Amino acid sequence: MESTSYKERRSRLMENLNDGMAIIKAQGHKQRSHDTEYPFRQDSNFKYLTGFNEPESILVLTPNSETKTTLFVRPKDELAELWSGKRMGVEKASELLEIDQVFPINDYEKKIAELMVGHKTIYMDIFNNSKEVNDILSKCQNLQFAKRKSKSQVPQGLSNLRIEVGKMRLIKDQNEIRAMKMAAQATTLAHKGAMAFAAPGKNENEVQAFLEFLFKLKGAEGTAYESIVAGGNNANTLHYVNNNMVLNDGDLLLIDAGAEFNLYAADVTRTFPVNGTFTAAQRDVYQLVLEAQKASLAQAKPGKTLTDVHKESVKVLTDGLIHLRVLEGTLEENLENENYRRFYPHGTSHWLGLDVHDESPYINEKFEEFTFEAGMAFTIEPGLYFPATDATLRNELQGIGIRIEDDILITESGHEVITSGIPKEIKEVEEACKADYKTFL
Ligand SMILES: [Mn+2]
Structure with missing residues (x-):
């Protein structure tokens, strides 16, 4: 859990490659429409191992060579930099990046083959880029041919880098925790602001604009994922992102949105009444989801698993559905x-970190679930969804969709809810709805 440098992370990864080497590519540019691109967002693993935030870069780790770390970057170019x-x-x-040797990106093609010598396998992102996989395999083949009479090891195949880096990313160090707390802080203020701002007659996209404005105003880079701002029955579309309907008096508003700080994500859901006061039916369902979340939270401590967390929510929700007379038996x-x-x-939890659904494994090499250790981070997000079109439900339940989601960090003695500053109890939520949104500016 102590702070680690990027250099230490690279060394730790190299220790786990068993005579293998690793090639990690930076994210490329993605076209949005003619002459415009999507905002650049660095590849999470590249970021984790370098801290370097430029495209068109490649990191090569060669533990069996004299020179163990090589980076290819865009060279200085006055004209390109002007644009x-x-x-x-x-x-x-x-x-600055403490790399043994750095070359211009255009040298990659001619240097990579010599870097491969002495290594048995190549770890790379094999499932996300088939074109590069084919390219590397043909380089391996050429190298095998060229070196067939020499007494040196050359790569015989490929392995999935994402599993190795994912295992490291499972336990967050102090620097990562600090970034996650910064993301959580901006998210906290933005959700509170949105509760104050939302009102009957406003559009979902106005609330979204205010929320995302606050992410940036409160120090985050922006959103960690596409915000869900779902009024009334729209909450029953789990990944509703149209966010373009008018909010109605008497409806709930579900907001699933989180800020990103230094590429670390917060992931929070709150559901609150558009007019500031829950109806009796909304209150019953909300309280039930809240109880489920609390029961799950009690399982968030070293030695337990995500399945333990999920089971508690399922038990409380099922019991509550019987009491609500939605289920019989x-x-x-x-x-x-x-x-x-x-x-x-849906499930109750996912890992959280550089990716909102952090890409760490859930099952270890023995096909057992990971048990919680200090430094692991995940969400707890039970919900209940009663579609307006479900005629088997009582009238007052139809159209209610509620989810409550917080970000959890496992500590030595239990856990910390890093998004605990966002109102969640019914009374607190109703109060937050009545606040003046201008105080958040
Ligand atoms: Mn989530």
């Missing part, structure tokens, strides 16, 4: 038949 911004360039990159038979799935169709 597209400053580049770190070859000289500065070597010094005993708790045992309803759990057995997983009848809750109709109203709670």
Whole structure:
């Protein structure tokens, strides 16, 4: 959990490559429409291992060579920099990023083959880029031919780098935790601001604009994922991102949105009444989801698993659905038949970090689930969804969709809810709805 440098992360990764080497590419540019691009966002693993935020760069780790770390970057270029911004360039990159050798990106093709010698496997992102996989395989083949009479090891195949880096990313160090807390802080203020700002007659996209404005105003880079701002029955579309409907008096508003800070994500959902006061039916369902989240939270401590967390939510929700007379029969038979799935169709948790659904593995090499250790981070997000079109439901339940999601960090003694500053109890939520949104500016 102590702070680690990018250099230490690279060394730790190299220790786990078993005579292999690694090639990690920076994110490329993605075209949005003619002559415009999507905002650049660095590849998470490249960021994790370098801290370097430029496109058109490649990191090569060669633990069996004399020179173990090589980086290819965009060279300094006055004209290109006039149009597209400053580049770190070859000289500065070597010094600032603590890399053994740095070359211009155009040298990659002619240098990569010699870097491969002495290594048995190549770890790379094999599933996300088939074109590069083919290219590397043909380089391996050429090298095997060229070196067939020499007594040196050359790569015989490929391995998935994402699993190796994902295992490291499972435990956050102090620097990562600090970034996640910064993301959580901006997210906290933005959700509170949105509760104050939302009102009958406003459009979902106005609330979204205010929320995302606050992300940036409160120090974050922007959103960690596409915000879901879903009034009334729209909350029953789990990944609703149209965000273009008018908010109605008497409806709830579900907002699933999180800020990104230094590429670390927050991921939070709150559901609150558009007019500031829950109806009796909304209150019952909300309280039930809240109880489920609290039961799950009690499982968030070293030694437990995400399955333990999920089971608690499922148990409380199922029991509550029986009390609400949505489900019939005993708790045992309803759990057995997983009848809750109709109203709670998603999981309770996912890892959180550089990716909002952090790409760490859930199962270890022995096919066992990871047990919690200090430094692991994940969400707890139970919900209940009662579509307006479900005629089997009582009238007052139809159109209610509620999810409550917080970000959890496992500590030595239990856990910390890093998004705990966002109102969640019914009374707190109603109060936050009545606040003056201008105080957030
Ligand atoms: Mn989530």
